[in-house]
Amino acid sequence: MSLRLVVRVLSELCVTVGTLIVLFVAYVMFWTGIKAADASDGELDRLQERWSRGRVEAPAAVPPPGPAPDSPAPGTTAAPAPAPAPSAPRKPAPAPKPPETAREPAPTGAPGPGPAYRDGRSFAVMYIPRFGRDWDWPVLEGTRTATLKRGLGHYAGTAPLGGTGNFAVAGHRRTYGDPFKDFPRLRPGDPVVLTDGTTWFTYRIARKPLKTVPTDIGVINPVPEKSGFSRPGRYLTLTTCEPEWGSSHRLIAWARLDSTRPVTDGRPPAFHS
Template identity: 70%
Template sequence: RFGPDWVKPVLEGTDPELLKKGLGHYAATAPLGTVGNFSVAGHRRTYGDPFKDFPRLRPGDEVILKDAGTWYTYTLRSAPLRTVPTDVAVVDPVPEKSPFRAPGRYLTLTTCDPEWGHSHRLVVWAELTGTLPVSQGRPEGLSG
């Protein structure tokens, strides 16, 4: 739903200055692709609007991430949920309010709500559904 050419770096940390440059990995959450919850924050508006279309996300959408050696395909298992900024359990290893009840390889995306405010957060959850070595090309979800 973000579009076929949507590419954003995921930097380490969620410091406000860092988030001006891209998306940020919550440092206390799991590394990409591992058991746990790889959690990422981004601005909905301002600083390039990386999560502008966040409310359009739907279960079944894919989020594809890449490190130096592997592509990781995560499939959304929830529509955006609106919560408050103090609801930090949404990035727990088994995220509270998510559809998950046991440890797994999860992805949580968070952004501000309303569109030009920050009184609330929108959150979606996904689970790892595929990996592919970079040496084998791009994942099917990126073709077309």
């Protein structure tokens, strides 16, 4: 076999491998974002439709409404009956992004039993003004890979939205719409607003995000470890991957419930803070 033939074969192999790599990167950068945008918009549409019919997803049990220690008293109480849902604007298709390992961006366990929403079904919408005026994502029950391709995932077994305990939510840092791309920008006092179709829940970030390992499931305990909280309260935990293009660690942010407001009273002031 001549040297020229060997070089030619190696060159063709390099071109073929390079083409496959480019196609894979294009798939991760473009196609997963497009699919995630379509999937999350579909979840928002389904939520709007259910709420407009008065069908609000609720856990099997609801904690008592009284404020818990170490948690500020809500500003108002929830409406006793379903009300018209707040608007859920569609998100534009995200910009191209490099690939990330397709793994769940948070610890895989959830300590303790708790009320359950329907697995894989959306039940709320989350807004984080720090991430942009148009940032809105559906929250679904469960943190399986397929679920996180359609939105954010609530850890099964953690507290229900607005309830006493720790309402813990996971989301991708990169790929599948990059919902938590700007996670490191979170600062103490930033609002995280959610609605279940009848009530607005405004949580406030308590501290800058913490870096930890995937096996550190204590961060989603009812009183989350390392959060600085020492007593039962109404808490929110957000988790995502770290580093930005990897999954060897996790970033964690904690918040506590600041106020509630019926959707009939309009959007909470946190949207304008």
